[in-house]
Amino acid sequence: MLEILKQSSNPEICKPLVEAVIEKAKEFQQKFGRRPAFMEVCGSHTMSLARTGVKQCLKDEVNLISGPGCPVCVTDQRSIDAMIALAEGENRIICTFGDMMRVPGSNKTLLDSKIAGKDIRVLYSPVEAIKIAEENPDKEVIFLGVGFETTIPILTLMVGEAEKRSIGNFSIWMTTKLVEPVLRYLLDAGEVNLDGFLLPGHVSIVLGENSYKYLVDEYHISGVITGFETAELLFGIYKSIELALTGQAAIINNHPSIVTKTGNQVIHQWMDKYLTECDEAWRGIGVIPNSGLDLKPEYSQFNAKKRFTVEVGEPRKTKCRCGEVIRGLISPNECSLFGKACHPMNPVGPCMVSAEGSCAAYYQYMRESF
């Protein structure tokens, strides 16, 4: 398997693929008089496309637009401020994925609070939070549940584990997001002209190929389920152009060995058991109805939002344009703060600090000053 993965970045395979993509893109340009435009929905795709050099190699031929797929970046500012405020309470242990630590709140970051003495722990393995709760019965252990469909199953697993072990001092602050509602929002808004989507391989493992049918049936737009290695990315783009050229809309599964038609049914059962749809606020967009998942009322004991109240004021206004970056309206370097007031050591918005943020990808991998 490893050898196959290594082959995926083998220049002998990838360079001809780049040539093939460029040739196809030129064909598209001849036919339509513009570059084909595709949105990579997922933050990991944005990162991989930038890190492997695919974006740079294709920049004159294919318009690759980053989408709303970085969970930290799409979390609205009030929600970020609430999570930081949550950590101020006494007798609490806040557990989080590392990405959240340096996300700028209106006044400070979680890292600032940690340095000031608050008990905030970065977990690599989220289920560790259950162990922490068991070991600290006199403290409230709260996990910051930020994520898309790839992360949500882990959150349900944690609740299941806490339930099984009858742990009373564990809860999750749910701010999860779903892919379908935001794609529908973007398509309905019609702000970006797209010839198709590069759909994320790992989210698709959970959702399944059939879950994207609405793209074809209701919006007549294509999607290619694509992996994260260089050759996979290039092949996904090639297929997308090929589809756009025919004018047909279809969902193509380029990951058939791991993405099934109906997704992971066990995970679906878990999600159905514990979670219910809820409205969620998105950065730069506002509330999208039924765009997130919350714990069902019967599991309120594990719902931090039901157990703790935090008060936050109006978020501080900045010139950060993360909201437009997320919607695919501008590329990071079009923001006046990019690389000047806003850089990884001093992020103004979440897109610059998250490991999947478009601005971080652009800053780290795509600046060309040589």
Place this chain on the structure above:
Amino acid sequence: MEKFISLAHGDGGELSHRLIRDVFINAFGDGNEAMFDAASVIISNSKIAVTTDSFVIKPIFFPGGSIGKLAVAGTVNDLAVSGAKPVYLTCGFIIEEGFPVADLRQIVLDMANEARKTGVVIVAGDTKVVERGSADGVYINTTGIGVYQPNMGCSLEFEEGDAIIVSGTIGDHGIAVLTARGELGITVPINSDCASLNTMLDEVLQHSKGVRIMRDPTRGGLATTLVEIAEDFNITMKINEIDVPVKGEVHGVCDLLGFDPLYLANEGKAIIVVAENERNKVIDILREFPEGENAVVIGTIIGKEKGQLLLETPLGSKRILNRLSGTMFPRIC
């Protein structure tokens, strides 16, 4: 001997005396250098190198080494990459009350073994004990003294075309320690590369006059160390991503958790910049040693106008590499 360290082991009285006698002198020996309040050593009439480093690694025992082995190898390597022959070490211990004496013995033994292997003599030491909770187990500081040998060393003069060599796979230490902490929820069969490199690097300097600089890419990893060289000497360096040796296991963990192997710590690797016409000779020498068996050329110096580090991807595109900025955190999905 007691089973656990108490505050009395650090008060300078009878227990301190016994601890030093039974644990430290027992392992390090009671050399002629050890006098009352200071060691007396003889250094031939040459320029010397001095370096100091503190070790606070967690966990203190990890696959492929321990804080003891690291405390010797780390300081020895700082001297060796500077082109000096390591001769003497001092060590200072800060121990938390309640620390198991058996663990301390093992750490000290690891130090003694590594010192013996490298040929350095530990000539002075100090032990302090702090209250439980004031430190995390044990911290060690080592100071090393090395001697520069006449007509041998790094020129610090660079030319376009100079080769950038790395002595083996990168990121092993970072991943071994992270997984040994048990927080990743995964087990990876990988050992830290923790090793002293002085014998190997001495051999390189003995046989090559073309060495420009040597550095050990510890914290901040390969990329950060190369950026420092590029900026300090105002040279443009280019490395090829496909040539950088990374173990499959390290790649796997990095993919899973969003780390970049270029920024992971190493404790037994050297970067050597060498004249183009000496590169093969240096590679051959490195590969004679187990610590250098995977040595490869990963890039070249391509200019002398701008201090920056470029990485060429397998697709042929180039990007700038910067220093590690902030802690590397794993991603969400």
